[in-house]
Amino acid sequence: xxxxxxxxxxxxxxxxxxxxxxxxxxxxxxxxxxxxxxxxxxxxxxxxxxxxxxxxxxxxxxxxxxxxxxxxxxxxxxxxxxxxxxxxxxxxxxxxxxxxxxxxxxxxxxxxxxxxxxxxxxxxxxxxxxxxxxxxxxxxxxxxxxxxxx
Amino acid sequence: xxxxxxxxxxxxxxxxxxxxxxxxxxxxxxxxxxxxxxxxxxxxxxxxxxxxxxxxxxxxxxxxxxxxxxxxxxxxxxxxxxxxxxxxxxxxxxxxxxxxxxxxxxxxxxxxxxxxxxxxxxxxxxxxxxxxxxxxxxxxxxxxxxxxxxxxxxxxxxxxxxxxxxxxxxxxxxxxxxxxxxxxxxxxxxxxxxxxxxxxxxxxxxxxxxxxxxxxxxxxxxxxxxxxxxxxxxxxxxxxxxxxxxxxxxxxxxxxxxxxxxxxxxxxxxxxxxxxxxxxxxxxxxxxxxxxxxxxxxxxxxxxxxxxxxxxxxxxxxxxxxxxxxxxxxxxxxxxxxxxxxxxxxxxxxxxxxxxxxxxxxxxxxxxxxxxxxxxxxxxxxxxxxxxxxxxxxxxxxxxxxxxxxxxxxxxxxxxxxxxxxxxxxxxxxxxxxxxxxxxxxxxxxxxxxxxxxxxxxxxxxxxxxxxxxxxxxxxxxxxxxxxxxxxxxxxxxxxxxxxxxxxxxxxxxxxxxxxxxxxxxxxxxxxxxxxxxxxxxxxxxxxxxxxxxxxxxxxxxxxxxxxxxxxxxxxxxxxxxxxxxxxxxxxxxxxxxxxxxxxxxxxxxxxxxxxxxxxxxxxxxxxxxxxxxxxxxxxxxxxxx
Numbered sequence: 001x002x003x004x005x006x007x008x009x010x011x012x013x014x015x016x017x018x019x020x021x022x023x024x025x026x027x028x029x030x031x032x033x034x035x036x037x038x039x040x041x042x043x044x045x046x047x048x049x050x051x052x053x054x055x056x057x058x059x060x061x062x063x064x065x066x067x068x069x070x071x072x073x074x075x076x077x078x079x080x081x082x083x084x085x086x087x088x089x090x091x092x093x094x095x096x097x098x099x100x101x102x103x104x105x106x107x108x109x110x111x112x113x114x115x116x117x118x119x120x121x122x123x124x125x126x127x128x129x130x131x132x133x134x135x136x137x138x139x140x141x142x143x144x145x146x147x148x149x150x
Numbered sequence: 151x152x153x154x155x156x157x158x159x160x161x162x163x164x165x166x167x168x169x170x171x172x173x174x175x176x177x178x179x180x181x182x183x184x185x186x187x188x189x190x191x192x193x194x195x196x197x198x199x200x201x202x203x204x205x206x207x208x209x210x211x212x213x214x215x216x217x218x219x220x221x222x223x224x225x226x227x228x229x230x231x232x233x234x235x236x237x238x239x240x241x242x243x244x245x246x247x248x249x250x251x252x253x254x255x256x257x258x259x260x261x262x263x264x265x266x267x268x269x270x271x272x273x274x275x276x277x278x279x280x281x282x283x284x285x286x287x288x289x290x291x292x293x294x295x296x297x298x299x300x301x302x303x304x305x306x307x308x309x310x311x312x313x314x315x316x317x318x319x320x321x322x323x324x325x326x327x328x329x330x331x332x333x334x335x336x337x338x339x340x341x342x343x344x345x346x347x348x349x350x351x352x353x354x355x356x357x358x359x360x361x362x363x364x365x366x367x368x369x370x371x372x373x374x375x376x377x378x379x380x381x382x383x384x385x386x387x388x389x390x391x392x393x394x395x396x397x398x399x400x401x402x403x404x405x406x407x408x409x410x411x412x413x414x415x416x417x418x419x420x421x422x423x424x425x426x427x428x429x430x431x432x433x434x435x436x437x438x439x440x441x442x443x444x445x446x447x448x449x450x451x452x453x454x455x456x457x458x459x460x461x462x463x464x465x466x467x468x469x470x471x472x473x474x475x476x477x478x479x480x481x482x483x484x485x486x487x488x489x490x491x492x493x494x495x496x497x498x499x500x501x502x503x504x505x506x507x508x509x510x511x512x513x514x515x516x517x518x519x520x521x522x523x524x525x526x527x528x529x530x531x532x533x534x535x536x537x538x539x540x541x542x543x544x545x546x547x548x549x550x551x552x553x554x555x556x557x558x559x560x561x562x563x564x565x566x567x568x569x570x571x572x573x574x575x576x577x578x579x580x581x582x583x584x585x586x587x588x589x590x591x592x593x594x595x596x597x598x599x600x601x602x603x604x605x606x607x608x609x610x611x612x613x614x615x616x617x618x619x620x621x622x623x624x625x626x627x628x629x630x631x632x633x634x635x636x637x638x639x640x641x642x643x644x645x646x647x648x649x650x651x652x653x654x655x656x657x658x659x660x661x662x663x664x665x666x667x668x669x670x671x672x673x674x675x676x677x678x679x680x681x682x683x684x685x686x687x688x689x690x691x692x693x694x695x696x697x698x699x700x701x702x703x704x705x706x707x708x709x710x711x712x713x714x715x716x717x718x719x720x721x722x723x724x725x726x727x728x729x730x731x732x733x734x735x736x737x738x739x740x741x742x743x744x745x746x747x748x749x750x751x752x753x754x755x756x757x758x759x760x761x762x763x764x765x766x767x768x769x770x771x772x773x774x775x776x777x778x779x780x781x782x783x784x785x786x787x788x789x790x791x792x
Contacts, residue, residue: 018466062450091750120185140728
């Protein structure tokens with residue numbers, strides 16, 4: 001991670017403390033997690049205490065304090081998907097990857113998260129991998145989908 | 151583009167735009183909402199573009215990628231103009247035929263049209279399809295006819311005329327009065343009268359005032375705000391600018407979830423274009439009124455949909471609510487008067503200003519005027535976004551528009567209002583939708599999620615599901631919500647796992663009362679609703695779980711079992727091959743048997759067992775029959791006797 005790219009993000013927001021969340025979101029988008037050094041840099045440049053940054057980084061769901069795998073699996077557990085069997089889909093994904101929501105596997109291949117609505121309820125239950133939705137999921141179909149990711 | 155400096159210039163520009171646009175010229179609109187993108191709208195667009203080039207029609211036929219049209223079940227949706235032929239579930243391979251039809255006036259393409267499930271009749275026009283025919287699409291209607299990335303498209307249909315009218319023909323007080331008179335109520339959850347909120351802010355002292363769009367749409371299963379922002383961002387900006395003029399604000403914010411990338415992209419582009427054209431910025435249309443808007447992305451916290459929490463998040467802090475003895479309309483962002491309205495509420499404003507409060511009130515009930523967009527999802531034939539007049543019955547929405555329950559299943563309940571709402575049973579299907587009507591039934595309007603449930607949905611599990619959501623999303627600031635939701639979740643989980651005990655329903659009711667009375671914000675106050683409403687209408691299901699350890703819907707994993715009826719199994723090996731847990735014994739000509747100790751209850755066997763056999767049984771509350779002895783498992787097929 002180079003500190004210059006972090007500085008660039010901070011500069012586009014004029015190092016304003018009120019832009020803290022927006023800055024962290026951009027770092028998260030670039031790196032898929034919030035590396036410790038980046039947070040220290042933000043703290044220093046914005047003049048905001050590390051405790052406040054950690055409060056925010058742990059409060060909001062978009063932030064991760066651990067590295068993410070190459071592929072991010074999002075299983076939708078919104079109400080529409082739930083009544084169509086999202087729980088069974090999630091169980092199967094957990095079984096097949098060996099990880100729970102919020103975790104990354106040891107090979108850094110998959111990270112698993114649940115999300116509350118992807119806005120494509122007609123396709124429910126939906127699982128999204130790296131932004132690509134896989135609709136009308138059934139426990140029996142998941143292994144085939146996961147196999148297509150290296 | 152130079153800034154438009156006066157109403158006269160705006161009208162000249164609009165006239166010029168309209169003169170360029172020949173309504174008789176063929177054009178094709180293609181839905182590019184999130185749901186259609188997920189079903190391949192991008193690929194269809196590429197196919198269409200290639201086809202237009204190949205047929206040399208690039209400049210004769212316009213292809214317009216619009217926002218969400220609502221009929222998500224049948225996407226991607228294509229409509230050709232001017233004949234209005236509507237094609238559903240279009241694939242890239244259909245492009246050639248559609249292009250040829252739209253230019254050459256060939257007969258409409260039968261196989262891509264909507265087929266009425268009752269009469270088998272093909273329906274050509276979009277507006278004749280029952281899903282659309284029963285709707286009143288005032289707010290949502292333009293989504294399907296404009297490209298959200300084109301401000302000219304919005305201007306051509308009369309966009310920004312309401313802002314012009316407000317700035318030049320009305321006083322700020324007059325705008326507030328008109329909105330008050332319309333009786334518009336907040337579409338985001340609370341249903342607070344919008345005009346009163348504006349008036350309170352207008353009259354509040356403050357160095358600066360702010361207007362804010364709440365696009366932190368967090369209810370699981372609701373996506374109408376997303377579709378409006380994605381599909382018609384200028385409508386929201388116009389409403390916001392009118393509101394700013396009315397309350398005396400010069401700065402506005404759009405708080406939108408970062409999980410909605412297309413909405414963020416489209417609204418940022420819309421702001422840029424509106425600034426270029428002179429609808430935002432300083433001296434708007436030469437009126438002397440200044441107003442700027444910035445976008446703030448939400449980092450994912452359900453509680454930030456609550457007004458005071460959202461405003462704290464806007465300031466760059468952790469989004470926790472505060473007590474609201476003083477309304478945020480008086481002391482909001484940076485302690486200044488701040489008007490926060492939901493996306494759909496803002497979208498209604500330009501219509502009210504243009505058409506008047508009386509027009510707005512033509513539809514609706516006494517307490518709820520206008521139309522409302524609902525996201526009709528779950529166990530429903532026509533999943534999608536629907537806009538209906540307030541006062542339409544649940545039955546009409548679910549059966550006439552939604553097409554009822556798929557696969558011949560029986561309707562059980564409809565859940566409205568998101569996690570703060572409740573479940574409404576079949577007996578109340580005649581209920582007219584409105585803020586007060588839904589609250590009286592133990593649910594609420596919320597932002598307009600409408601999740602349909604059938605006989606296979608367990609109502610205890612639904613209550614557990616929402617408590618799980620709320621316990622996770624509780625910010626933790628106040629104990630009644632933090633501890634109350636956690637305890638309620640624990641007990642409800644026990645009940646769904648067959649560990650429920652007598653007396654627990656009473657404990658749940660006590661916890662519910664404390665959370666409702668003593669929580670700091672609406673998240674905790676309304677958290678018991680999913681439990682209380684399901685208890686009110688489906689008490690028998692709770693009792694079956696607790697006393698009989700039975701899940702009547704056969705849904706709770708710990709209370710169900712799958713087994714194969716040896717008399718029906720024909721040893722086709724489908725379930726055996728597809729069981730992800732390798733829990734099925736058997737072989738060719740050997741009746742299959744599920745090993746209960748290995749079974750993960752994923753239900754795959756039931757899904758794959760051919761309908762002509764239907765040998766997989768799903769039971770709850772009764773013992774699984776013991777497996778038949780191995781020597782009796784051989785199936786002797788006709789003509790194959792040794």
